[in-house]
Every structure is written in C-alpha cells, then in structure tokens.
Amino acid sequence: MAKVLIPTPLRQYADKRDSVELTGATVAEVLGALTTQYPDLRKQIYNDEGKLRSFVNVYLNDEDIRYLKKEATSVASNDTLSIVPSIAGGSTGVATPPATLSNDEILRHSRHLIMPEVGIEGQLKLKNAKVLLVGAGGLGAPLGLYLSAAGIGRIGVVDFDVVDFTNLQRQVIHGTKDVGRKKLDSASERMRDINPNVQIDRYEVALSSENALEILSGYDLVVDGTDNFPTRYLVNDACVLLKKPNVYGSIFRFEGQATVFAYPGGPCYRCLYPEPPPPGLVPSCAEGGVLGILPGLIGLVQATEAVKLILGAGDPLVGRLLLYDALAMRFRELKLRKSPECPACGDHPTITKLIDYQQFCGIPQHQPAPEPGLAQGEIDPVDVKKKIDRGDRFLLIDVREPHEYQICNIPYARLIPLGELPKRVHELDSAIEIVAHCKSGVRSAKACDFLRQAGFRKVKNMKGGIVAWSDKVDPRVPKY
Numbered sequence: 001m002a003k004v005l006i007p008t009p010l011r012q013y014a015d016k017r018d019s020v021e022l023t024g025a026t027v028a029e030v031l032g033a034l035t036t037q038y039p040d041l042r043k044q045i046y047n048d049e050g051k052l053r054s055f056v057n058v059y060l061n062d063e064d065i066r067y068l069k070k071e072a073t074s075v076a077s078n079d080t081l082s083i084v085p086s087i088a089g090g091s092t093g094v095a096t097p098p099a100t101l102s103n104d105e106i107l108r109h110s111r112h113l114i115m116p117e118v119g120i121e122g123q124l125k126l127k128n129a130k131v132l133l134v135g136a137g138g139l140g141a142p143l144g145l146y147l148s149a150a151g152i153g154r155i156g157v158v159d160f161d162v163v164d165f166t167n168l169q170r171q172v173i174h175g176t177k178d179v180g181r182k183k184l185d186s187a188s189e190r191m192r193d194i195n196p197n198v199q200i201d202r203y204e205v206a207l208s209s210e211n212a213l214e215i216l217s218g219y220d221l222v223v224d225g226t227d228n229f230p231t232r233y234l235v236n237d238a239c240v241l242l243k244k245p246n247v248y249g250s251i252f253r254f255e256g257q258a259t260v261f262a263y264p265g266g267p268c269y270r271c272l273y274p275e276p277p278p279p280g281l282v283p284s285c286a287e288g289g290v291l292g293i294l295p296g297l298i299g300l301v302q303a304t305e306a307v308k309l310i311l312g313a314g315d316p317l318v319g320r321l322l323l324y325d326a327l328a329m330r331f332r333e334l335k336l337r338k339s340p341e342c343p344a345c346g347d348h349p350t351i352t353k354l355i356d357y358q359q360f361c362g363i364p365q366h367q368p369a370p371e372p373g374l375a376q377g378e379i380d381p382v383d384v385k386k387k388i389d390r391g392d393r394f395l396l397i398d399v400r401e402p403h404e405y406q407i408c409n410i411p412y413a414r415l416i417p418l419g420e421l422p423k424r425v426h427e428l429d430s431a432i433e434i435v436a437h438c439k440s441g442v443r444s445a446k447a448c449d450f451l452r453q454a455g456f457r458k459v460k461n462m463k464g465g466i467v468a469w470s471d472k473v474d475p476r477v478p479k480y
C-alpha cells in the first residue's frame, strides 16, 4: 500500500481526508485508484485529455515525478505520493522561489537541460536568479535578449532613455517602430516576447547615490551596461558595498573590454582605475562612435559570465581583463590584481558610502553655458521671437516628447516628436522655412539633419532649445 498525501485545498474533494492508503504498481495506477475512490478529485488533478494539470505537481517521496519517468514511475509499498498544487496565496509579497520547472519551461530549455553542466538543477538556479541590468542600450540589448532567453527568472532593467534612430545601429532589442518610445517599454516588450516566464522589474530612473543601494540590493548580481564614468564608479562602489558581483563591459569604436568585478577575493573597478580620466579626455560613444556589432559581442561575454556565475560553472572572468580588438580580430587577456590600496575594496577602504559621482568625475552639475555665437544652420531664440512678432511665414516645430510639451511649450510651435518626424514629414512644406527646437538643441539638431537629408533646404535649429528661450525670451517658461 502506498500513501497519498492530499493537500489542504483538495481535501474538500476527498472526504476531508489528509491521506489515503492505496494500491498500485505505478504512479498512474495509484492516482487512478485515488480518483476512482474520489471522482470529484479527478477534475482537479487531470485535464480533459486525462493529463496531469500543469499547476499540479506530484512527488514520489521527495522526487518530482516529471523528472523521473512520469506517471509510469513504479511505486513500492511504503512509498509516499504527495500532490502539490500551486497556490496563489501568500500576503507577504515575498515570492517563494520556484522549486520546479513547468512542462513549458522544460520544453523551452531542453537544450540546456540535456547538458550535464546545466541540467534541471542549473536551469532552476537560472530561474531563481535575480539579475540587474543597468542600461538598456548597446550592451543592455544583447544582455536583455539572451538573459531572458536563458531563463533568468527575474531581470531588473534600469533605464530612463528614449529610443532614437541613432540607437538602432547597435541596440538590437529596439526596432524601428520603437523610435520615440521609452527604452524600458520597448526592451521589456521584446524580452517578454522571447520568454514570458521572465519577471521584469522596471526602473525608469537614473541610477544615483540616492537609489543605487536600494535597487541593487534586490539582485544577486549586477550587469553594467552603462556608458559614462559617474555611473561606472557608482555601480562599482555599490556592488563592493553590497558584496555583489559586477559583470563589467565597455566599448569604444572597435575595441571592447570585459571582466567581473567585486567577486569575492577579486579586484574591483577602482583597483584597475582608482580615478576617472578628466572629463572630455575619453570621448563617449556618442562623440567618438562605436561599431554597431561590438556591443553585441561584449554584451554576450557579459551574459555568458552572468550565466556562469549563477550556475557556478567554469572559471569566471575574475582577475582577468578581456580585451577585444575587432579590427585585428584579436582577444587578449590582462591579469588584474586586487589592490590593497584600493579606496573601495582595499585593506583600508575610504569609500564606505556612496558619494557624489558627478563631482568625483569632474562633471559640472549643470549644463555648461552654450558657446557664444551661432553655428551654421542655427538661429537664436530672440530672432525666432522677432519672426513670430513680425508675422513672418515660417513653421516652428517642437521635436520633444508630448510629456515634455506639457511641462512647457512655445504656443506658436507645433509638436512633432523626433521619433514621429520620419512618418509625419509629409505634414511639412519644404517651401516654408522651418525652425526646430527641443529642450536644449541636441534633438532638434538631429531633426534638422534629418530634414536636410529629406530634401528640406530652409531648416534652422533654435540654439539652446526651450531652455534658452526661457533665458532669453520668456522667463515664465519653466526650465526642467
């Protein structure tokens, strides 16, 4: 006789009994005997095709039968069968780590499961893992795609940027249709499409000294896909303070780097670079350019390291800086040592809490005043105001987002967000002079370039954007 344990929610279908002794040679026979004795239970456990429902797990002693030989598994007397349905309840808000994979997940991840280095155990580790992705841009794109596909159970994404046309050359998680959308929206939509089982936590913020510890503390490891020095140091210091591995990658033109920082016993970013370069010395990708494919390769090195760390498999890229030169098609590896003098992870750390990273990197808190004088194709806001007052025939377009338009706007301007410009270009008359503005002049410069390429000849960029308008023309317009 085998014993079948009936869980609380199902006892109402089994005369309120908590266990039943039954005979049968296999799991299927024992469950058959059970549901013959209690026909109402049958509907709860089996679907119309006679298959075990996906939210019902059956354990033989302490093994999940789906990983044995399913219902054909033989049952000896004194064995215990437990029926364990999934339960939606629990009011603490703390999810219990999933102990099993659903049949869908088993099928989805079958190429992992048949590898001894992963298997069910490894796939469950991935499912229970929580990874924070800082940035949904160049590096974040392949990371988001592959970490979702790999079955990481929970992925946090920190990003507050909007997709633009210049992103599409490398940020393959976003599509042309996503231009103008929040990167968080477009990335999480794509990740969910790849793997609906992934829980995506969205952080539409700039990571800062105020929020970093709180955000990072919810994750097992951090993958740094940022593009600026202040955030690099912030992520590093927060990871060191929280003792969480920081999977690092960086890219510039044809060259990339990757390593794992803040791993127990290993070096951190400050061991390598105690201080940032002076601002302006190392150009950003926006200034210096980047081969679109490069972040794909470096991001996938990071994704590989993240998965290895979760699985505990192989040799992590700790204490080794991987250098990749795409032009030479050469990988090199440099030894990295943990520095006893490191201000973050050394013997006498001075970084015991997060600091002001903008200041640390020598970046002024406010935008520097624009250079005096106008470049070609620019117009001063004062002259735009004169044109409006004179009643000149021209069109002023505001290429910011609608929510920015709500914060402040120039009543004369027509709102055409930069992302919508390509599909709304037919609304514009190339015979009439067009002046474009945005917040500070960067996006409207892109709009002007786009329009010029589209054949518009009389196009001007309002220098300094609506911020300059507020300074020079109408101080009632709020700056944001």
Ligand code: ZN
Pocket: 267, 268, 269, 270, 271, 272, 338, 339, 342, 343, 344, 345, 346
């Ligand atoms: Zn260090």
